[in-house]
Amino acid sequence: MLEARLDGTDGRLDRALASALPTLSRARLQALIAGGAVTCDDAPVRQGSAAARAGLYRVAVPPPEPAEPEPEALPLAVLHEDAHLIVVDKPAGMPVHPSHGHARGTLVNALLHHCAGRLSGIGGVARPGIVHRLDKDTSGVMVAAKSDAAHAGLSALFAQHDITRSYIALTRGAPDPRAGRIETRLGRSTSDRKKMAVLRSGGREAVTDYATLRTFGPDARPLAAEVRCILHTGRTHQIRVHLAHRGAPLLGDPVYGSGGVSPTLREAVAAAGLSGQALHAAILGFVHPITGEALRFESPPPRAMQALAAILTAL
Structure with missing residues (x-):
């Protein structure tokens, strides 16, 4: 003090x-x-x-955060592991890497413990092994590199968009049209630098294919929808911004979908125990950068999203 x-x-x-x-x-x-x-x-x-x-x-000055992330014995759902890489099912609520206010409890902390230091150092001290990320409240399949060779190979796959990434989202209303491709420029919002936005110029190209799998409520004007999204680029908050741009923001999204939520949907989100955006990285597929083996991993949506879908079905 x-x-x-x-x-x-x-x-x-x-x-x-x-x-x-x-x-x-x-x-x-x-x-x-x-x-x-x-x-x-x-x-x-x-x-x-x-x-x-x-x-x-x-x-009141908070204590300094450690310069390097520390290993932590956190639960880790491992889908695949070999000498070069590890594939995990990240839970919602877990940050991928340490940041201001999140020095501990991250996926990096868990990987440092599980892999006993055998993580690629290309990502730097704070992000060892990390080649892509999910938002803290987005769950699902992620891959991390244990060797520098795998890190370089995986990074090349992501840069070339030569990787399969399929997500499941629960949205307020349904996107219009119900299926299609969204191609925009994404960048920092000019009105709120903490948010991303669709821009007329500048930013970076962002491409998302999407399809409405089912709707909840009246067909003519659904209360909500389950939407599959396939990423062709990996921009910050891409799916969250793109679906909001199509008039169907993610349920539970505190940044892009908090306005205009009906009491019925608000009660459904609370009853399901959803604490963030209803978004799950369901499928990750790629060619192993070292062995050349075609790999594909899938995980079901977390319990809160399944509970929310069940509640919406009963409306």
Whole structure:
């Protein structure tokens, strides 16, 4: 805990605190203020751009996160493993690699323990063996490289889009049209840098094939749908943005699908115990980069998605 007393004549709060607490940068203080870690006379402070009023400021600085991820004995559903690579079924809620706020409990932590250090180092210290990723709340099949040769080969397959990736999604409403190909440019939203968006120019090419497998509720205006998506590119949040662009955002998606949810669907999501977007990487197929063997792995949707589908069927 750091403390600083200001007399109320110091200008902007973030600048005043950065001057009074030289061990913290202004950017770091802005993040701490936004996270509720700064108080003035024990009252929370929310805006670093506000004028610094007189009082005793306390800054709760979290302990530093380890520079390198540590092995953890976490449950790991292994679908395939050999000397060069490992294929796992990642659960929803598990981040792929350490990041700010998620130093532990990630897939990388679990792989470091399971593989006893035998992971490719090409991905760097924080992401050993990682050649692709799933969002934290997206479940399903992932491959990681144990050897540098496998890492290079897998990376080439992903770069050439020479890999099969099929996802199952549960959406609000149904996409229009019910099946097709979505080809857009994806990049950072100009209104919210934390979100991705379909752009008229710039960004990167993103291609998704999709087909509605079944709908729930009235045929003319479904409440929800089960949709299969096949990725031909792997952009950040690609399926989530593309299906929202087609008018069918993922159920449970806090970023792209939180608005306009009917009470019926909101209750169904809660009853199923779904805590994030209803998206599952169901199939991953590729040619083994070392042995040349054709590999294909499949996993069923997690329990929460199956429960949600059952509830929607009964509506």
